[in-house]
Amino acid sequence: MVRPPRFDTNQLLDAAVSLAVAGGPPAVTMSAVAYTVGAPSGSVYHRFAGRTALLAEVWLRTVERFQEGYHAALARESDPLQAARAAARHVVSWSRAHPDEATLLLYGAADFGRAEWSEEHARRAALGNERVFASLRALAEALGAKDERGRERVALAVVDLPLSVVRRHLRAGEPLPPFAEDLTEECSVALLAQD
Template sequence: MGRKAHFHNSDFLDAAIQIIAEGGPGALTIAALAVRIHAPVGSVYHRFPSRDALLAEVWLGIIESFQDDFIRKLEEDGLAATLACLHWVRQHPAEARILLLHRMQDLTTGRWPPELQKRARRLEKDLHEAVIAFIKREFGKVTPENTDRAIFALYDAPLGIIRRYLSNSQVPPATVADLLRETYNAVMPKAKSR
């Protein structure tokens, strides 16, 4: 069945995450990636059709990891989802740097392979549905103002403060949770939370 593989796809993806987290998207050259895991550039292109496709997989993997935690908590409790952001960042510092400090558009330049586009749409849909269900549960009905309010409490506020720490190459301290809790309670309706 042919030669046994010396590397795995995840070796390349993990190394790519580390390189981007350390030096930004510009640092991720194919040569740098290959050197990092002592692989030839041919092996990179044996697994990934292009640098863009590799970066797309990196990005999707990160989103999946984050969103998985986030949505699961969100189905139970909004505040828990807010704090899940903090928890995920502390558990995945390199991935968090990429997710919070860069945008997908600045990583990949070309079009994505169809299969990855499908995965991306799936993730978007999952998140959207979970958020809409949450808003209905907490506010009764979905309006632009309610949506903004919820996304701010769940997402913008935690990621906003966490971003500052990551930008300074620090992990956000546990005390950040207090600020997020106070913000959540101030902005979300009182009735159902807790």
């Protein structure tokens, strides 16, 4: 009978998230992850071909989890303005529920070695990004944004504005205020109401 692994991939990636939050992406090393979970280094190398693969997986798992909820928020509402509201709120509420992961996402894929990722990791990242861009284009169209300025306004309202609320507080090491979702939604709606 085969003994189940003592340390699973998610435990190792959770440790990598913690290390990135505490010391930035340079702190995420194979040995640091092994030490954090109390595993032998072989357990980490068994799941990840090397540090580049570890960095790619921790970034992709985090961004994919965020994007899953973001797309669900957009799809949940048939009215495009309600969908925009839900998407803006999701950025803040997900960050509140997952502060470590949100802090990790304040970095960029480049900070997690994007230039060195395998073809498969690069493909996953590209697919995720294209899905977001397609969702934003569809939302902009549904909201009647007919030109580049209108599309930029939609992106500002449902991506950049909510991220700025999250970024300011997380970078200061502060919890998000209890009204952050409401304020973000109000500002997003006001921005989308502009001609």
